[in-house]
Amino acid sequence: MSEYVPNLREQLRERVCRAAKEMHASKLVAVTGGNVSARLAAAEFLITPSALPYEQMRPADIVLIDAAGERLDGSLPPSSERRMHLAIYRKRPDIGGIVHTHSPYATALAVAGRRIPALLPEAVIAVGGDVPLAPYARPGTWELGETVAEYLAKRNAVLMEAHGLVAVGANVEAALETAIVVEETARIYWLALQVGTVRELDPAEVKAIIETHEPEIARE
Ligand SMILES: [Zn+2]
Numbered sequence: 250m251s252e253y254v255p256n257l258r259e260q261l262r263e264r265v266c267r268a269a270k271e272m273h274a275s276k277l278v279a280v281t282g283g284n285v286s287a288r289l290a291a292a293e294f295l296i297t298p299s300a301l302p303y304e305q306m307r308p309a310d311i312v313l314i315d316a317a318g319e320r321l322d323g324s325l326p327p328s329s330e331r332r333m334h335l336a337i338y339r340k341r342p343d344i345g346g347i348v349h350t351h352s353p354y355a356t357a358l359a360v361a362g363r364r365i366p367a368l369l370p371e372a373v374i375a376v377g378g379d380v381p382l383a384p385y386a387r388p389g390t391w392e393l394g395e396t397v398a399e400y401l402a403k404r405n406a407v408l409m410e411a412h413g414l415v416a417v418g419a420n421v422e423a424a425l426e427t428a429i430v431v432e433e434t435a436r437i438y439w440l441a442l443q444v445g446t447v448r449e450l451d452p453a454e455v456k457a458i459i460e461t462h463e464p465e466i467a468r469e
Contacts, residue, residue, distance in 0.1 A: 258295070266308040277432060279351070295313055329388070356408075363408075368448075382408045
């Protein structure tokens with residue numbers, strides 16, 4: 250009896266499903282909020298389905314789409330934010346995964362119209378600097394994707410005004426890790442604001458941290 254060896258597509262479906270469940274378990278989203286994707290090939294992407302609770306999600310539910318957002322394989326409709334994911338992949342050929350969350354502290358700052366300053370070296374390494382705030386664009390549109398993608402040209406995370414957070418990475422696991430680091434940084438920023446003046450890292454130090462870790466950031 251030969252052992253079943255899943256192909257690349259099925260392996261990536263499992264990884265996207267696992268990252269989506271982990272995103273939910275880490276309380277970065279509730280019930281069906283947010284979405285997760287990975288690049289399978291130049292013009293093939295795997296993305297979480299629309300409106301399916303993460304607790305019920307199985308690898309077979311992850312939808313295969315093309316660069317226009319049309320479904321190529323899968324029985325469920327793909328995430329309504331597929332255009333945003335695709336616009337980002339177009340702008341960042343170096344990335345392999347995207348995680349979009351509504352994590353509470355990061356989203357609270359996005360609702361308040363605030364960016365997350367460069368406060369912690371760990372966050373600077375993950376994001377590549379501060380976490381900027383992209384101006385509001387309507388969910389589900391190409392316009393949202395294009396707006397967000399502009400800000401992701403030089404960062405691995407961005408806040409979307411009145412919406413939430415997007416994090417990107419070399420793969421879906423790295424994108425999730427950055428989303429977690431950003432939410433933790435947003436929480437610390439929030440707490441520090443209660444204490445008094447928040448000290449942002451010196452821009453020269455931010456530059457030095459990025460330069461020191463650049464090979465590592467690029468390799469991830
Ligand atoms: Zn959203």
